[in-house]
Amino acid sequence: MRALLPTGDPATLVVHGEAEEPRPGPGQALVKVEAFSVNRGEVFRLHGALPGVGLRPGKDIAGLVVQAAADGSGPRAGQRVVAHPPGGGWAEYAAVDTDRLAVLPDTVSSVTAAALPLAGLTALRLLRTAGGPAGRSLLITGASGGVGHYVTELAVAAGADVTAVSATPERGRRLAEFGATVVHDVAAAGGPFHTVMESVGGPATARALALLRPHGELIWFGQASRQPATLDFFGFFDGPSSATIRHFHYEDFPESYGADLATLVRLVAAGRLHPEIGRLSDWSSTAEVLSDLHDRRIAGNAVLTTAP
Template sequence: MKALTIDHSAPGHLALATVADPRPAAHQALIEVRSFSLNAGEVHHVVPEGEDGTVPGWDAAGVVVRPAADGSGPAAGTPVVTLGPDGAWAELRAVDTALLGTVPEGADLGPVSTLPVAAGTALRALRRIGPILGRRVLVTGAGGGVGRFTLQLAARGGAHVTAVTSDPAKADALRALGADEVVTDLADLRHLEPVHGVVELVGGAHMVAAHGALAEHGVLVAAGHIAGDGEHFPFGALFGNDRRHNRQIATFYLLDDAAGLGADLTWLAGLTARGELDPQVALRTDWTQVARAAAELAGRRVPGKAVIDVR
């Protein structure tokens, strides 16, 4: 089969090559990939730091060509959306049936391919906060791929949603996705009404400021770290004597929180197919242009998700 492999001698560290077809385990289905999406973690870390010859990629959508031998998962011909630690950027992919969701017939698989990491993280981070109906939720890094899904799902869940972005030009777009208010200066977070939960996608100073906005018994889910900076809490920030005690910071990694993920991906794919969830696809091209697309995403010049069509 053809696949995009890591090649540090090639432009963008990627080369289109012929590699052996994957050999599915008994609990895996073989998928013919139609589209995959790019994630910031892949273009910033996986590709530049990966081993030559490996096939990267977390998110892909396609069609089952060989069902799992153990009888789990969907039948041949079923359109699916898939998640895995690697192997998505290829014509064929072997996927654990627990990590795939079914897609409504006729749905465009390009936008659906954006769901696993970004929408899956958004959905499960919100669940870690607990019930959000009628409560206040803060989302940092709200203009990124995960942030845009988080805004939509939090609003759908009945939360009052505050979006944090460093780019004031994104404010109207974030409100259109469900934000009730938009904050562009971290100093303004100290003046907010305390929030029940935070989906924190930036790290560093954003995490510190967002933690300070938590109400008593509030939960901050650290689901992203794009700032690349450490967190330095000032003395007293973690005291519990200001009537904001029992606040939690929860770490998060999607593949370690994967029980039931297939059902979640099926639900998210249904929302997307019906137009009730907008993946915000801002760049779509074929896989001969993936190095360019990755560079655009790494340079933060893609105001949404990047989709690559294989066929």
């Protein structure tokens, strides 16, 4: 089958090549991939990849089940699904554990669904970690990407007072339409906040921490700047009198990916969640899209469709 393979060359991170078609295990469905989205984390991994070492990127896919799981679990053949495999999704076919799948209704396209998994799962689980958002103030840094988009839309709809830090007015316009207060630097965020969701790193982490209310919580879920954060214990008291710092990783939850993907699909189908696709291309353009994503030339999600 055709698949995108890493090159080890920063100028062209992936090329089309041939890979063995996956052989599903008893609890796996075989999915014909129709669309997939790419994430900046995958781009960074590819920059350090060596050709021929087995790295097969691709965690956000949507397509058609062509072979149901042999153990009877999951969707039947012929059903359209969105999926979050651990890798290997940038290919014509992917074998996916059935607890990583959710069935799509006719009203949700594969292109729309492909933009959901990583960013949507992260946003949904961030809000679950933060607790009920109604009536609470929330600051999210690095809000220009897919996670910030989903967190903002869901939190505002649930009654939170959201301030989103977006790098530029253009990137922040959609967040403002949802009802968030948009600023372009943490220093302009005001506060204090019940909850801070911090994903930038570097000096932004300490600045965001200082904006917490007493007994507030900072949920640390990323380091998009690629700069380490340094926190000073005594400087901490320039901000909240006491607070909690929580490390977050979207994988560390008891709920299955399939269950949470089904929630995201229901929200989209009901018109309560609107994926923002900043780039839609055929997968022949994947290397170019990866470069643009790395250099932050794409707002929202980048989705690629596989050739017929």
